Amino acid sequence: MKSLELILFIFTIGGIYAVDRNNFKTCDQSGFCKRLRSFKPEKSQYTLNLDSVLVHGNVLSAEVNTIDTLTEKKTVLWQYTLRLSALIDGTFRVEIDEADPLYPRYRTQLALDGEPKPDKLQLVSSENGKITIINTQGHKVVITAEPLKFEFLDKSGDVAVVLNENSQLLVEPLRVRREKNSDDEEGNAENALDVEDETAWSENFKSHHDSKPRGNEAVSLDASFPDADHAYGIPYHTDKFYLKTTTSAEPYRLYNLDVFEFELDSPMALYGSIPVMYAHGAKRSVGVFWHNSAETWVDVVNYADGTVVSSLVNLVTGGAKRRVDARFMSESGIVDMFVLLGDTPSDVFRQYVTLTGPAPIPPKFSLAYHQCRWNYVDENDVRSVDENFDVHDIPADVIWLDIEYTDRKKYFTWDVEKFPHPAEMVANLTAKGRKLVVIIDPHVKREAGYFVHEDATDNGYYVKDKDGKDYEGWCWPGSSSYLDFFNPVVSQYYRERYSFENFPGTSKDVHIWNDMNEPSVFNGPEVTMPKDCRHYKSAQDGQDGLASFWEHRHVHNEYGLWNIKATYEGMLQRTNSKYRPFILTRSTFAGTQRYAAMWTGDNMAEWGYLAVSIPMCLASAVAGVSFCGSDVGGFFKYPEAELMTRWYQAGAYQAFFRAHSHIETKRREPWLYDSATMALIRDANRRRYALLDFWYTLFYEHTINKLPVMRPLFQEYPKEQDAFTIDDQYLLGDKLLIRPVVEPGVSSVKVYLPGASTSTLWYDVDSYHAHKANGYFNQEVTISKTPVYQRGGSIIPRKERIRRSSSLMANDPYTLIVTLDVNNTAEGTLYIDDGETYEYRNKKFIYAKITYELNLMSYTFVNENASYPTRSWVERIVIAGIKTPPKTAKLHQGNKQTVLQMTLHRGNDVLVIRKPGASMAQPWTITFTY
């Protein structure tokens, strides 16, 4: 939505559009990042006590010690425990914690979709200081005891991932704070970490002080990926999709922040953080998931990168240029690394989603078009925007209300002057199948008499400051406090706020936008909450003082996740779990996909921000969050007609499709542009609606196959080196290839068509012209053209009767687009349900497979015991790339047989079957004779 610009307005004059970097830390300004980045021991101090190794079930556990490597005596400096577990689907987990920490160290709570499922683990050998274990899939792990190193082998026995190869494993032990010059029992230990720098017990950034009551507690681990050409992931950044070497630059930063006017091509932190990284080469794909919610920095070294010193490459890789190293550094927590052994890109993306959970099927409307602005000012404005979509015949599903709808930023209330009849307003929208989304931010206005504030104050529901008092920050409402969702009682309280009774004017058709949930605190350090704020921790015996709460530093990146989880559950509760909630979140973390869609935050009406929406959403999708989009048109500034047109055309092919704009900018609803531009926007929206069932099917399939909806080319074409770095085009499922035009004034764009080795054909969806895949070619474009290609061999369902909103299209007939491959076959899928409830769990759905071959086209149910009484039918079948047309076509459904009419378009080898009329509620076949 927006960030703290109102505050900034007070301090800045004129419209300078650029991030103020001074507000955000560099690695050098972040105590642990500076400390850890310079930590480069020649040899790791960490060793495994071979005598302590125990294999039980799927877990190998052992003692790990740091030893003094400087002397011969090998004095044990500190004791740790190691747990290495084998998990299903080629995944291992490595956890290293202190054996007896002074206080419990934080273990991230919400990222995982429950406890990961175990695989079996077997000890293969223990000899020469090495232990070898194996899972049921044949992946081996070789653990070297001294110095400690983990080598994960692929199924053919080659090393795929190495942990601590670069000796950067580190768990800073928790210490008792010592007065200067006083001895205590640890005082003699000669450990590099014993030299406490001045930042150990407090840090300052600008005018902000961090009291650091527990001292240093950072963790770090490096991972090496032999044979990898590139690494990907760790969103969100505005850089390329593939990760760059950071040796002589800032590391990639993961710390959820409200970055006002964020800049392009930057590794700076943004609103969301998902600490999963993938490494891919022609040989294999692997990944690591760094399970940590504290501030995290990630260094990357790609050995193929020109900036990496070649002698280093030779030294480490023996001359081989293909390798990527990464290093994760976090301020607190434990070392907890999941290793995903692939070995294809799809495997490794699936393995990550297996851990953090797939996104549930979204309510169908949420995949349609959303119209937002900060702000639609009153009920008349909402009505007028709603009516104008109909006047101009542009489909739209959702109108959004930003913060101004509330009674002076008190969430769960309405401004009674501007929105006196919210229920009528909603009814007016739903009469045409439309929905409303309203914003609910996690900050709470500190105003006497405001029920949320009173309840939270009386019952201690707020996050506390370092001294245990209610923390007060500054946000939209002015002085604000923040609910502590970590407390189950608070989350329950928050869930109840969403009931129709407590939030009058809302209904099942009003959905929720949780913005500012990094959390954004205008006057806080880096515009967020101070790290020494206190969160709830469930009471345990003997844990008091510093052990009785978690600090914000431990949990920061998952704060937003707790927020949306409570919202999600509240929205389920309000309809007795009948209807699916839709939530949009700005803050993201591993696991966000289980609750919400996300968007890329407060972007700008500039071409660069349109372009970067693709790599950002690709990174999001492979990190589990497929439901990603950017503010169409740009949030700040005003998009001229061409940029606006291109943004709609691009947005129509991104999962979350919403136009949004800043309160200070010129209004820009489609009809406010010239009629030619409006017609182009209408066309873009109609294209989206025509493909809505395809999108919906992809999101359903994600719940089954856990794969991204929006895919990088290399996911489907993992051997094509040229495709590894492509991030201006992408695939939807494995069927559509999209190359949005994100450049001004162009008459052609370069498009890469993959799959040459398998003679793949790509059909231009506008002309059905078939291109043979052969790498790059120049596609001519006009302002109305978005290059989109359907893969030969695929079938895509469309609905070509575009209504005012998606729900009005539920019973409409399908057009099936069949594009033939070189073998004259094709296949596709279609998922149908009611689009809004959980009845699909009661087998009320259709998941159908559609196949085409020379003599037969068939529509069959994959789940034969599931069904849905849809009234939709097939009105048209378009077969592209047909060389010899059939003479007759006959439909068989139930006992009925119908002879069908066909028209052949010679110009482009397209055969159209006229009005088969088959019901989609039952299987059918069409037989052809020649």
Place this chain on the structure above:
Amino acid sequence: MIYSTWFNKFNSFLLIICSFIIHAQSDVPRPRGVSLSKASLYSPTKDFTCFDGTATIPFSYVNDDYCDCFDGSDEPGTSACLNGVFHCTNAGHRPQNLPSSRVTDGVCDCCDGTDEYATPELCPNTCEELGKEARAEAQRLAELYKAGSRLRLEFIEKGNKKRTEMAEQLSQLEKDKAEAEKIRAEKEVLKKELEDKENEALKVYREEEEQERQRKLEKEKENLIKEAMEHFNRYDSDKDEVLTVDEIKPVNVFDKDKNGEVDEEEIKYFFGEHEKVDKDAFVSTTWPMLKPLLMMEQGMFKPAEEHEEAELDSEAEHNADVDAEYTGNEDNEDADDLQQEEVEEQEQEHESHKPKIYDEETQKLVDEATEARNQFSDAERTVREVESNIRNIKQNLEKDYGLQQEFATLDGQCLEYEDKEYIYKLCLFQKVTQKSKNGGAEVGLGNWGEWAGGDNNKYSVMKYTNGVACWNGPNRITVVNVNCGMETQLLSVTEPYRCEYKIELSTPAACDDSNTSQHSAHDEL
């Protein structure tokens, strides 16, 4: 783009009138969704040819829920064609044309329910009821217009009267102007005459003055040379009538940068390329450079910069004051010009009023000339004032007060509207302002710009433009929708777009019931 419901209702009432005629003959058989005027194009006995001529299909393909024609003409009664049009007769109410996408979508768009033919129970026929309501509303509006139009006639009368008055005023002013110009010419002649006399008399005095001035100048020059020579002699230590480099080196005052020695650069500064200077060169070249330094040393002289800056500041302040006065008020300009000129004149007078004593006769001539000058400037001012009045009246006469001058009496009338936070004020044909209830200055939301209604109804919308600029944004503007009402008042003020205000105004001036045919052209589809 936001029409008030009120205005919509008005539109619909006019449409109903037309619809009765169609209703009377709506039972000609034709395919569903076809309007009467197109019925003849659908003949069940023939194959159907798409309107665009691109295809001919069996008549059974018409309305068979499959789109065969690019132009959608084969499916007037289904949703099959994306670009098709569905016609509902809505017997008892007004007919409608819908995009085909609204057919069988579960939303009742036609009051006769025909757009949802597949589920007849979904949409009961509400045309009679709606028609009745619409007719009642039409009736109400018609009465309002009728009553309003009587008031409007008064407005027209007053407006025309006002304009006539203005025209009369104008011709009077033109006469006044001629008269004033005549007086000015007379006064000018008189002034010239007397000034000539005065000049003649003052000539003697002027010559005396000139001589005195010359004497003074020469005296000053002499002093200068004398002073220079004194210094020359002081520095010319060997008394050879020539000043050398060595002679000036020990003299402090030549040490321009005060660094303790007279260096090459400083010598060059005073002596140019020469090794020495003689008396003449010293007086003419060196001394003028040296003197300020000497004075500075003696503390008699300070660099002038500070003083100048101070002056500039006060000037800037003055300008700022003037700017503030100008804001949004062009009429002030003339007045200001007058003021400024007066100030200048006063200054001149002030200078010439040096306490000089003339003989009695001369003094009399001077006094007479002064009197003539004053009379002339009075005459000039009168001309300017008349001209300014003429300009104002002409401006008003040029303002578009409607085809029949029905809005003329409203010019200058101010109306207020209060909401939760602000008091808005619209002074018709002048300006719009907003004032916060919590105090603070009035903010200009626009000055009278133009009529901005569509081609059909120019006088339905007023536009006030060029208000105070928004922070980091455009200048504020206000759009005023002018509706028929028995009273001239503001119905609402909103800010639908940032810095774009919308006012709903009602006034009898807008109750033009003779002109209704224009409104009915507003059919949606």
